Amino acid sequence: MMLIDRLKLKAADQLFFLGDLIDRGPQSAQVVDWVMRxxxxxLCGNHEQMCLEAFTAIDAPLAWQGWLTNGGSKTLESYGGELIPDAHLDWISQLPLxxxxxxxxxxxxxxxxxLPIxxxxxxxxxxxxxxxxxxxEPYFNEKVIVTGHTITFVFPGVQPGQLVQGIGWLDIDTGAYHPKSGWLTALELNSSTVYQVNSYTQAVRSMPLEQITVLVKPTAGRRASSRK
Known part of the structure; x- marks a missing residue:
């Protein structure tokens, strides 16, 4: 909630979460409940997808094990070790892409x-x-794609907490759960201001987007590859 408080949201402001609310911390249930209310x-992330597959897939044992080993066990613990309530699963199943x-x-x-959209x-x-x-080249002519999913410091030359800009896209996932980073990032679109809170040190900071963004070349591969 530290980052939410830093944003000083007004009644007319709209906050967008880019997915992966679950599996990356001890309070997944509380996070889902807060965002729901x-x-x-x-938006739907791959961790929400894995969770839904675990509860609905035909090959449930395989999907269940895949989810548990990718953070699902932490999510279940946050629900008291019990199954996720139907109301939460229904909400997750309706998240937009x-x-x-x-x-x-x-x-x-x-x-x-x-591929076309x-x-x-x-x-x-x-x-x-x-x-x-x-x-x-940009996928959209007049739109910038803003994403999460891939932690920014896996790109060459990018330090923990920095954002990454490619051709027509901007990655703002700074790895809040990762001990190498800890930075949780919010981007205010109207002012291009970045707000960050560190989940390990509780440090807070804000700065213009261009001040913390690293430009990467399309041929620059990531330092590591993993199914997160």
Whole structure:
């Protein structure tokens, strides 16, 4: 809540979460409950997808184990070790995959540069990495794609807490759960101001977007690859 408090939201302000509310901390249940009641918008991330698959997939044991080993066990602990309430699962199942704000397009992971939007779905919007980060021209002519999913410090030359800008996209996932970073980031679109709180040190800071953003070349691969 430290970061939310820093934003000093007004009644007319709209807050967008880019997904992965769960699996990355000891209070997933509380986070989901707060966002549900807040009226703000959350997009679906790959961790929400894994959670839903664990509870609904035909091959449930395999999906269940995959979710538990990718943070699902922490989420269950936050619910007291019990199953997630139906009200929460129903809410998660209805999360939108993206939000079109006109000149900004929000999505958890990115897009497949080789497919039109209407041919893409959960696998692209919630999971994609390299094909998206290697695009050599903007996917949209007049929109910037803002994403999470890939922690920014895995890009060469990027330090923990910095944001990453590619061609037509901006990654603001600074790895709040990761001990190498701890920075949780919010971007105020109207003023291009970045607000950050460190989940380990409780340090807070804010600065103009350009001051904390690193430009990366489309041919620059990430230092590491993992299914997060």
């Amino acid at each position: 807040s009226g703000h918008i959350c 993206y939000a079109d704000l006109g000149d900004v397009w929000l999505v958890h992971a990115g897009v497949n540069p080789n 209407d041919k893409q779905g959960e696998m692209e919007f919630c999971w994609i990495r390299e094909p998206f980060h290697r695009i050599t």
